[in-house]
Amino acid sequence: MKCPFCSRPDTQVAETRVSEDGTLVRRRRRCPSCEKRFTTYERPEVHFPTIVKKDGRRVEYDRAKLLASFQLALRKRPVSTVQVDSAIERIEERLLHLGERELLSSSLGELVMRELQKLDKVAYVRFASVYRSFQDVDEFRALVDEVGD
Structure with a gap:
């Protein structure tokens, strides 16, 4: 060197x-x-899939953006940094195991929701309410009822 x-x-x-x-x-x-x-x-060089946004744009996977999404959903919630890091690592492992060159942002969002649901139900509802763009209160109520069961 x-x-x-x-x-x-x-x-x-x-x-x-x-x-x-x-x-x-x-x-x-x-x-x-x-x-x-x-x-x-x-460190090993790994290649995450390119993320395909809803409007068709393609962006590189960005761990910082994923972390920011978790932090926003988990704001003022009793979840440790270690738990968040572990959740992100599980998502990244899944992305690598998929072996895909491209991944729809909606698929990545679903992975995030699964991890948030395991970590904190309130954070899950926060994220899902924005991510799924509910059109009315009944859709939101259905999500809350689903989490409450």
Whole structure:
């Protein structure tokens, strides 16, 4: 790896550590020329499907957007960050196992709703009420009745 300070093309690895969950490798490197140290990180490159929006636009999968959706639905709800991270990881595993190059946003929304339903019923109703764009109170009442059972 090239030194970011002096641009020497070969640096030495001084220390290697694997993250607790095994998904990341951290390497401390040293440049023999300028003697400076720096850190690099390695993670596997995975390809999530492109998300096809309702209007036909195609956007790259974005974990930050998914997290923001969870956070909005779970605002002021007693659900830990660890639980949210686990839910997102389950969704991402599912996306990778599907093996599809493209995925309808509605399918991703259904995965989110399933996870929210397991985490917190109020968050599930919040998300579903926006996601499904209810046209009247009866549709909303049916959802609430479904959750209450």
